[in-house]
Amino acid sequence: MSSYCDQRPVQSILHVSIYVRTSLGHVFKNIFIFIVITVKKLNADRQDKRTREIFLLTHFPIQERGRIFTIILSSTNSTDSTLFCQRKKTMGCLQVHHVYFSVFIILLARNPHVNGDVSTASTDLSNVFRLEQQIVDVLGELAAKTEAKLVVIRKYLKDYEQSVVEEKAANKGEIMEHLTGNPIQAYRLMKRLYFDWQTVEKEIKFDNWQDAVSKLELVRKNEIFPKEADFFGATSAIVRLQDTYELNMTELVRGNVRGMKTHAQLTALDCLFMGKLAFNDGAYARAVEWFEESYILAGSENNETISQDHVAEILQYAIGMHDMNLKQVKQKSPTSIPDSRSFRLPLKEKPAVAQRSEIIRSRDYSEDDTKFNALCRGEKLLSEESVAKLKCWYDSRRQPYFFLMPIKVEQNSIEPAIYIFYEMLSDAEIETIKELAAPQLKRAEVVRNKPGAGTEISNVRTSKSAWFEDDVHPLMDRLSRRISLVTGLKAYCSRDEAEMFQVAHYGIGGHYSPHHDYLFHKKTDKELENFSDWDREMGDRIATFMFYLNDVERGGSTVFPLAGVAVTPVKGAAAFWYNLKRNGHGDTNTLHGACPVLLGHKWVVNKWIREKAQTFNRGCLLDPSE
Numbered sequence: 237m238s239s240y241c242d243q244r245p246v247q248s249i250l251h252v253s254i255y256v257r258t259s260l261g262h263v264f265k266n267i268f269i270f271i272v273i274t275v276k277k278l279n280a281d282r283q284d285k286r287t288r289e290i291f292l293l294t295h296f297p298i299q300e301r302g303r304i305f306t307i308i309l310s311s312t313n314s315t316d317s318t319l320f321c322q323r324k325k326t327m328g329c330l331q332v333h334h335v336y337f338s339v340f341i342i343l344l345a346r347n348p349h350v351n352g353d354v355s356t357a358s359t360d361l362s363n364v365f366r367l368e369q370q371i372v373d374v375l376g377e378l379a380a381k382t383e384a385k386l387v388v389i390r391k392y393l394k395d396y397e398q399s400v401v402e403e404k405a406a407n408k409g410e411i412m413e414h415l416t417g418n419p420i421q422a423y424r425l426m427k428r429l430y431f432d433w434q435t436v437e438k439e440i441k442f443d444n445w446q447d448a449v450s451k452l453e454l455v456r457k458n459e460i461f462p463k464e465a466d467f468f469g470a471t472s473a474i475v476r477l478q479d480t481y482e483l484n485m486t487e488l489v490r491g492n493v494r495g496m497k498t499h500a501q502l503t504a505l506d507c508l509f510m511g512k513l514a515f516n517d518g519a520y521a522r523a524v525e526w527f528e529e530s531y532i533l534a535g536s537e538n539n540e541t542i543s544q545d546h547v548a549e550i551l552q553y554a555i556g557m558h559d560m561n562l563k564q565v566k567q568k569s570p571t572s573i574p575d576s577r578s579f580r581l582p583l584k585e586k587p588a589v590a591q592r593s594e595i596i597r598s599r600d601y602s603e604d605d606t607k608f609n610a611l612c613r614g615e616k617l618l619s620e621e622s623v624a625k626l627k628c629w630y631d632s633r634r635q636p637y638f639f640l641m642p643i644k645v646e647q648n649s650i651e652p653a654i655y656i657f658y659e660m661l662s663d664a665e666i667e668t669i670k671e672l673a674a675p676q677l678k679r680a681e682v683v684r685n686k687p688g689a690g691t692e693i694s695n696v697r698t699s700k701s702a703w704f705e706d707d708v709h710p711l712m713d714r715l716s717r718r719i720s721l722v723t724g725l726k727a728y729c730s731r732d733e734a735e736m737f738q739v740a741h742y743g744i745g746g747h748y749s750p751h752h753d754y755l756f757h758k759k760t761d762k763e764l765e766n767f768s769d770w771d772r773e774m775g776d777r778i779a780t781f782m783f784y785l786n787d788v789e790r791g792g793s794t795v796f797p798l799a800g801v802a803v804t805p806v807k808g809a810a811a812f813w814y815n816l817k818r819n820g821h822g823d824t825n826t827l828h829g830a831c832p833v834l835l836g837h838k839w840v841v842n843k844w845i846r847e848k849a850q851t852f853n854r855g856c857l858l859d860p861s862e
């Protein structure tokens with residue numbers, strides 16, 4: 237028997253570790269940890285007495301990164317444990333038999349809109365669209381009520397005017413005389429002022445605006461209501477699409493998106509607006525092109541949205557700025573080539589249209605981003621010889637699972653080897669994944685360059701993503717098994733063989749700039765500090781297995797600029813490649829990125845397979861450089 241206060245250091249009782257899977261972080265925002273302490277003691281007459289106390293020990297937000305984290309609930313300096321100790325002391329130092337404690341965790345649900353950003357993802361855009369429907373309903377109702385008021389007011393005015401017109405008089409004095417001297421007119425005057433006026437007054441006094449204003453304010457307060465950044469996001473998506481796909485501006489503003497005719501068109505005013513944005517950003521070449529388009533449209537619209545003269549003035553100003561800027565660049569260094577925001581020659585010398593087509597004709601295909609954009613546009617960069625080596629076949633992967641229904645495999649690139657496996661997912665499975673992911677999608681983050689700086693929302697990747705453990709749904713577990721059977725690699729996240737599934741959704745203009753999927757290759761020690769212990773222990777991402785959940789109407793291919801290949805998303809298919817060579821080094825030729833979505837949207841599911849678990853699945857070669 238021992239005295240609780242003297243001999244039982246409170247601090248040691250409170251050393252508790254709690255393991256929480258951070259996949260919960262997608263659902264829950266905060267974690268509250270309560271501790272219930274039951275002290276069983278014997279008092280003087282040896283009767284069993286229990287005292288129960290509840291403390292809120294700690295609470296903190298759940299982070300997204302890392303898979304598992306540990307919370308040590310106590311430290312010797314912790315105020316909570318001191319508090320605990322003091323409270324125990326007030327109970328007196330009775331003899332204590334047992335101290336039990338249980339830990340309760342309360343998770344506070346995450347608000348699905350907290351990470352709202354509406355510029356690219358179509359799911360969000362549909363919510364914004366719904367929001368607009370509410371506005372349209374309120375405005376429609378307001379317009380109908382206002383029109384009803386106008387009808388009453390106009391009727392009154394009409395009646396008055398008719399009375400006046402009926403009396404063919406030379407001036408107001410004569411009219412007055414006629415009206416007052418005519419019993420019918422006198423009756424109509426009385427009727428108007430006594431009877432009709434009541435209706436008019438009622439309509440004028442009753443104000444529909446206030447009701448509409450409060451309803452609209454409510455809509456406006458919704459977290460997904462577009463903000464400035466969302467608007468600029470939508471604008472820059474158009475500019476990105478224009479650059480990547482070399483969209484013909486004249487076609488684009490008329491709703492033709494690379495051969496697909498849509499009903500969405502831009503007005504002269506829209507073009508003027510796009511031009512102003514480009515101008516303010518110093519992109520004078522694009523600004524001039526938008527203003528020229530605006531000028532032409534203003535003419536064909538008969539100055540409906542903006543006057544052609546006004547646009548002409550702005551256009552001349554922009555041309556002047558472009559040429560002056562170019563002159564300054566050349567003065568600084570006569571041999572320098574201006575960046576893509578400017579044309580090479582003054583616009584007074586050669587018009588924008590001619591310069592743009594020359595830029596397109598004289599592309600430098602040795603540059604990675606030129607190759608990337610060309611592949612996005614569907615241009616073929618592989619030589620015929622290389623293409624001849626590519627093949628497709630049916631494969632049972634030597635797995636009984638696939639004997640009856642072998643997989644359709646296509647090899648898209650030899651070096652690095654990139655495979656496409658078709659019909660890997662059924663339509664029902666795809667719907668299940670989307671349903672699971674939709675409420676949890678949040679704007680994708682990438683690791684910051686600065687060590688220890690965590691992740692940041694970035695324009696390098698503009699998509700929304702969600703992470704899933706294998707056990708979140710039986711389907712996820714089945715998919716991990718399927719990936720294993722197809723690739724011969726271990727792919728269970730629960731066994732630390734691979735990462736969680738990452739579902740990503742791209743909306744219009746959504747893209748991912750060229751990058752490597754491996755994590756550690758060519759990273760400095762400082763950069764490596766960004767990674768968790770789990771990351772380092774599991775080894776690098778040896779391979780990527782990526783499912784496509786839909787066909788993309790236009791754009792959205794996965795492009796490998798160094799390999800010279802583009803993979804077109806096909807619903808249910810999956811792309812697979814090794815990020816590491818057999819010697820464990822990163823294969824730099826696996827550089828890849830997602831082309832911006834031009835029309836429609838795009839869903840993918842990534843599974844990054846880790847190196848450590850694959851020791852017996854992928855051996856090394858005799859040549860250590862491979």
Ligand SMILES: O=C(O)CCC(=O)C(=O)O
Nearest residue numbers: 748793794829830840842
């Ligand atoms: O969406 C794609 O096509 C590529 C995605 C990708 O490369 C990634 O998530 O790492």
Ligand SMILES: [Fe+2]
Nearest residue numbers: 751752753828
């Ligand atoms: Fe990637």
